[in-house]
Each structure stands twice: as C-alpha cells, then as structure tokens.
Ligand code: SF4
Ligand code: SF4
C-alpha cells in the first residue's frame with residue numbers, strides 16, 4: 001500500500017494510506033487517549049471525542065480514531081485547544097456518571113478512570129443527577145448485570161452483541177440526551193434472547209456491564225463449618241487466572257490455582273478437566289451410535305451454555321442435532337452429589353458444589369430447572385475467573401509465589417485432551433483422538449489435529465477413520481460463525497458428521513468471565529498454555545486413557561450411554577424461540593431429543 | 600435519560616382486527632428483502648393500526664427477519680412513531696411561554712386529574728389522548744387547548760368539563 005508522510009508533534013512518520021491519525025501517532029510513539037474506539041473489532045463510532053487532535057487546515061478538532069492520514073498532514077496532539085477540549089469531553093462524561101469508583105467493580109480496571117487521568121482532570125464542575133438505582137440497574141439475569149447509570153454510550157456492547165454474537169439483544173434506544181443502551185422494550189435481560197455469554201462485559205470500558213457477583217455466597221459457605229465445600233475449575237481458568245494476579249499473559253498456573261483454592265478453604269479440589277474427558281467418552285459414543293443407527297447428523301457439541309441458549313432461541317428446529325451430553329460442569333456437579341458423596345460418605349445435602357468458570361453463561365446453566373439430577377442443585381454456585389481472582393486478593397494470598405498444589409481424587413485426574421477443551425477446536429481434537437482409537441484400535445498418527453486449532457472463524461477437517469471412511473468435521477467459535485454452520489444445516493448443505501461450537505470468540509480462553517479486556521493476542525497466548533499442558537505436561541493425551549475415567553465406569557457408571565449416564569450425564573433442551581418477553585424455563589415445551597437420540 | 604411508558608408494551612395483537620393484521624402482513628411482504636425497509640414499513644403499519652405496541656414490533660421484526668432490538672431502536676428514535684395508542688380525540692395543551700404564564704400548567708393538571716392519564720397517554724376507553732405542545736402560535740388566546748382541529752382559547756379549569764362533553 002502507498003505510504004504517506006505526516007508530522008505529529010514535530011515527529012515525522014511514514015504510514016500507510018488509509019491509516020487513522022491514532023494509528024500514525026502510535027507509530028510516532030504517542031499514545032492518544034481513547035474510550036469508545038476498539039480497533040481490534042473495527043469499532044469506531046467516533047462517539048466520545050476523547051481522542052481529538054488538531055490538524056493544520058481543519059477548522060474543527062478531529063477524532064483521531066476515525067480521521068485518516070493524508071500526505072503532508074501536520075497534527076498537534078498537545079496544543080492548548082486539544083488539551084482543553086479533551087478535558088471538557090471527559091468532564092462532560094463524568095457530569096452524569098456516578099463517580100463511585102471505590103465501590104465499583106471496575107475500580108482499577110476502568111478506561112474512564114484511565115482517560116480522566118490521561119487528560120489531567122482534577123475537578124468536575126457539574127453535579128451528578130440523582131438517578132434512582134432501581135430504574136437503572138437491571139440484575140434480573142443470573143449472569144450479566146447492567147448499570148445504565150455508568151454507561152458512557154460507546155456502543156461497544158452493541159457491536160459485540162449484534163455483529164460478533166448476532167444475538168442482537170442490545171441496541172441504542174431513544175436519542176439525543178435520552179439515548180440509552182439496552183434491550184428492546186427495556187425488558188429485563190432475563191426475558192430477552194440474551195445468551196448470557198458475557199462478551200458485552202468484556203467489551204465494556206467501564207462498570208456499566210458486569211457479572212453477577214456470587215463471591216459472598218461462596219465465602220459464606222466456606223465459613224460455615226456444617227458445609228462440605230467442593231470446587232471444580234474449568235480448563236481455561238489455569239491459562240488466565242495468573243494474568244489477573246500479576247503474572248504474564250499465558251502463564252499456566254494449574255498448581256498455584258489448586259493451592260489457592262485450598263487456602264481459601266475448599267474441602268476438596270476437583271477438576272472440570274476430568275468431566276471433559278468423561279464428555280469425550282459419552283459424546284464420542286453418542287456420535288458413533290448416531291452414525292451407526294442413522295441418527296441425527298451432524299451432531300453438535302453441547303458444552304457451551306451460551307451456545308445452547310442461542311440455539312434454543314434462534315435454531316429451535318435444530319435442537320435434535322445437539323449432543324444430549326451435559327456440559328462438563330454439569331456432569332461434574334451431578335457426580336459430586338452422587339458418586340463422590342457415596343465414595344466419601346459425606347451426605348449430599350451437606351455438600352456445596354462450586355465451580356470456577358471462564359464463563360458467565362455457566363451461572364445461568366447451573367440454575368436451569370433440569371440441572372438437578374442428583375436430587376439437589378447439581379452445581380450451587382458458579383464463580384468466574386474474575387471473581388476467583390477477587391477472592392484470592394481479598395484473602396491476601398501471594399498468588400505468584402504459591403507452591404504447586406495437586407487435585408483430589410476421585411474427580412481430579414485428567415488428560416491433555418480434557419485441558420484443550422478450553423481453546424476453540426479442543427473438543428473436536430479430543431473427540432477425534434478417542435473416536436479414532438475406539439474405532440480403529442490404534443492411535444491417530446499424530447495426536448495434534450492442527451487444522452482445528454487457531455482463530456479462524458470456521459475451521460474444517462476431514463479424517464479417515466478406518467471402517468467409517470472419511471469423517472468430515474467443522475469447528476466454529478463466536479456465534480456469528482456458528483450461524484454460518486447452522487444455516488448450512490438448515491438448508492441441507494452441511495455434510496459434516498460432527499461440529500464443535502463454542503459461544504465465545506477463541507473459545508473458553510476468552511469467555512465472558514475471563515480477565516478484561518480481550519484481544520486475539522491474549523487468546524493465542526492462553527490457548528498456547530493449554531496446548532503446552534496437553535503436549536508437555538500431562539502423562540496421558542487421550543480421554544479414554546484417563547485411569548479415573550476407567551474407574552468410574554467400572555464402579556459406578558458401568559458403560560457409556562448406560563442407564564446411570566442417562567440419568568446423570570445427559571439432558572434435553574427447550575424450544576425458546578425469539579418471541580419476547582420470555583417466560584421461565586419450566587413453561588417451555590420440552591424437546592424430546594434426549595429420548596430420540598438415545599433409544 | 601428518558602424513562603419509558605411500559606403500560607401498553609405488552610398489549611397483544613388481539614386488540615387489532617384480523618383485517619388490520621392482514622394489512623400489516625401485506626405491508627411487510629411488500630417491503631421484504633428491500634434495503635431500508637424498516638422505516639417505511641413502520642410508517643405504514645402505524646397508519647393502519649394507529650400505534651406500534653410490542654406485539655406489532657415483534658411482528659415486523661419477524662416478518663422482515665431483523666432483530667426486534669433494531670426495530671425498537673428505530674421506533675424510539677423517531678418522534679413520529681408512538682408505542683401508545685392514540686385516542687379518537689387528541690387533546691393538546693399548550694405550554695409555550697404565553698400559555699404557561701396564563702395558567703396552561705393548571706389546565707394540564709386539571710385534565711390529568713379528570714382523564715386519569717399523564718401526557719403521552721390515552722384513556723382506557725381510547726376516547727382521549729393527552730399531549731403537550733410548545734406554542735401553537737395563538738398566544739393572543741392564551742391559555743390554549745386544541746382538541747383535534749378545534750382551538751379552544753382562554754381556557755379555565757372550570758370550563759373543561761363542558762368542552763370535553765362535546766367530544767364524549
Ligand atoms: S465505571 Fe469507572 S469511573 Fe465509573 S465508578 Fe466505576 S470505576 Fe469509577
Ligand atoms: S451476554 Fe451476550 S447475548 Fe447477552 S447481551 Fe451480552 S453480548 Fe448479548
């Protein structure tokens with residue numbers, strides 16, 4: 001591309017034509033403050049005007065995040081005019097913003113705080129209006145809380161929800177001073193098509209969107225001597241928790257995470273990776289059964305609860321394509337209050353089952369009516385990575401210097417196949433390893449199924465599986481990508497046997513409960529940590545080799561897709577559709593996929 | 600930040616006749632898959648049904664295959680769209696400076712009391728809608744109330760009952 005020469009604050013740089021002034025300034029080593037722009041997803045609404053600069057020959061100050069460079073352009077970023085304008089723009093944003101940083105969930109990780117500092121604001125001359133909290137805070141959802149008082153109207157959540165996740169729940173409503181970002185008809189989030197993915201939380205630069213915080217409930221359980229508190233952690237936690245606690249992005253912190261959980265007072269530390277392995281056994285067998293008996297294909301993975309709810313809303317006609325397997329979190333929950341309770345002699349009613357998830361949708365999932373097959377709530381509380389890191393900070397634990405702990409049995413042991421569930425393509429890779437071995441009696445030539453790795457939106461692969469012939473598979477992450485595959489299934493042009501869908505871009509490593517803010521670079525580094533665990537740390541790399549998995553079939557489950565599995569490990573889905581407002585789970589027509597797919 | 604009236608948002612389609620709904624569907628199919636269809640569709644639907652409650656917005660969204668959040672965004676953005684029904688008669692109370700100083704606000708309060716509705720709302724029997732306006736250019740007659748096309752000048756709260764009776 002052609003280059004143009006521009007001068008920014010007397011520094012000459014040569015940049016690609018079409019670049020913005022903001023990008024050019026970056027090359028000149030100048031960081032212009034920004035708030036609404038999010039170049040990584042090409043979001044540049046030009047709304048906040050915190051990034052204004054002075055351009056010779058332009059009468060008005062221009063927003064550097066959208067204004068393109070041109071040959072010979074001379075830009076000033078620190079003139080009096082610029083400084084005054086930026087300061088005023090931030091001051092105006094704060095004039096109707098409750099400045100309650102001390103008690104705000106984003107204190108210390110807030111872009112509005114950062115820009116206020118960057119422009120040197122020391123005083124807000126306007127008085128903040130008295131918004132009644134009840135009208136502006138929507139905490140109807142078990143996953144996502146909206147606080148419209150703090151919204152600075154950057155529209156990032158709208159772009160993410162509408163374009164990347166295509167759930168299109170949030171939109172700008174009203175106009176001028178009255179603009180408010182929210183669901184249609186100002187409905188509570190719980191009554192909308194919200195998937196609970198939490199990607200809007202990751203997008204929000206301030207404390208206007210955040211996870212429903214359940215740490216107090218977990219603290220209370222930990223401090224109650226009559227309770228036996230058991231915890232499980234999803235694969236992706238060990239690849240991201242460290243970065244919230246002062247370690248580099250992509251640190252693999254399995255041992256420290258386990259040790260921290262023990263110090264917080266959990267009685268047993270199990271691992272969701274164990275039930276990830278178990279999922280592969282159940283789901284792999286379900287796939288083979290569907291292939292053999294002419295069942296519904298392609299079969300689609302069901303571990304991602306945001307994806308499940310999306311499918312229930314937007315593709316209710318395709319619910320039979322979903323695997324009936326519960327997610328690894330819910331499998332673990334059901335086993336903790338049955339298998340583990342029997343094994344340990346602890347009364348299931350005294351067990352509090354907590355899970356640490358990279359995901360806000362898991363909070364909704366654990367409250368679904370049907371997730372009580374143990375006779376109790378299978379999972380009592382879900383904490384996101386962010387909430388766990390908050391608890392670790394509250395407890396004053398020096399995380400980076402912790403010794404390495406080890407998980408407990410019988411629900412802790414796992415293989416590399418379980419670990420890679422946390423990255424997009426991981427479930428597919430793990431399933432292919434085991435399905436291949438079960439069908440052919442030998443291992444895949446290379447256990448690294450690289451075509452399904454990486455951040456491309458839709459990935460395809462074809463594997464020759466002995467007598468089954470060529471098995472075509474596809475992987476999608478992020479719901480707009482999932483839509484592409486679903487539309488293909490709908491119009492009959494999808495010739496895949498098996499599809500993996502993860503709700504969040506990049507998979508669980510960048511789930512809605514992970515440290516803020518996301519980027520592709522972080523996705524890649526976190527995934528690399530999981531592949532390292534799989535390739536270099538774990539003794540076994542195939543789920544069916546997991547000794548604890550073998551044992552649970554021997555002593556408890558008996559056989560894959562057997563009676564006990566059906567009772568505890570499989571589930572059914574609701575045809576929710578998109579008519580608003582949505583009612584409670586129990587009022588939906590129950591889909592009979594569970595019976596059809598398995599008998 | 601504007602609050603929104605939620606009283607009519609849940610209204611079902613049953614209050615519209617089968618004929619009206621058939622017209623709505625025809626409008627939708629006429630514009631379907633044309634770019635920029637939303638605003639003209641909403642205009643025509645509002646012409647047929649009088650207002651755009653939740654049920655109609657959902658119908659339009661479904662029919663055009665677009666998210667209802669976008670429909671709602673457009674409906675709330677343009678002031679000529681309304682989510683509350685219009686009464687058979689529209690009462691507009693002037694609150695321009697001249698009317699205001701000569702008691703316009705008192706007239707409004709009195710109407711709110713008599714009709715039992717706030718500005719922007721419609722009576723349960725759908726006979727009256729109440730609106731406020733800023734200056735109708737009839738300052739000499741202040742305070743002014745306009746009902747449909749008729750201008751009633753030099754209004755007093757005491758005279759309201761008699762005036763309203765003509766429209767019952
Ligand atoms: S959103 Fe940011 S500026 Fe606003 S109260 Fe929270 S921390 Fe403070
Ligand atoms: S949680 Fe996901 S689906 Fe729900 S509003 Fe946020 S981005 Fe949209």
Ligand code: SF4
Nearest residue numbers: 151152154155157204
């Ligand atoms: S809720 Fe957050 S992300 Fe959405 S517009 Fe407001 S400030 Fe931006």
Ligand code: FES
Nearest residue numbers: 036046048049065
């Ligand atoms: S960052 Fe440029 S206008 Fe907001």
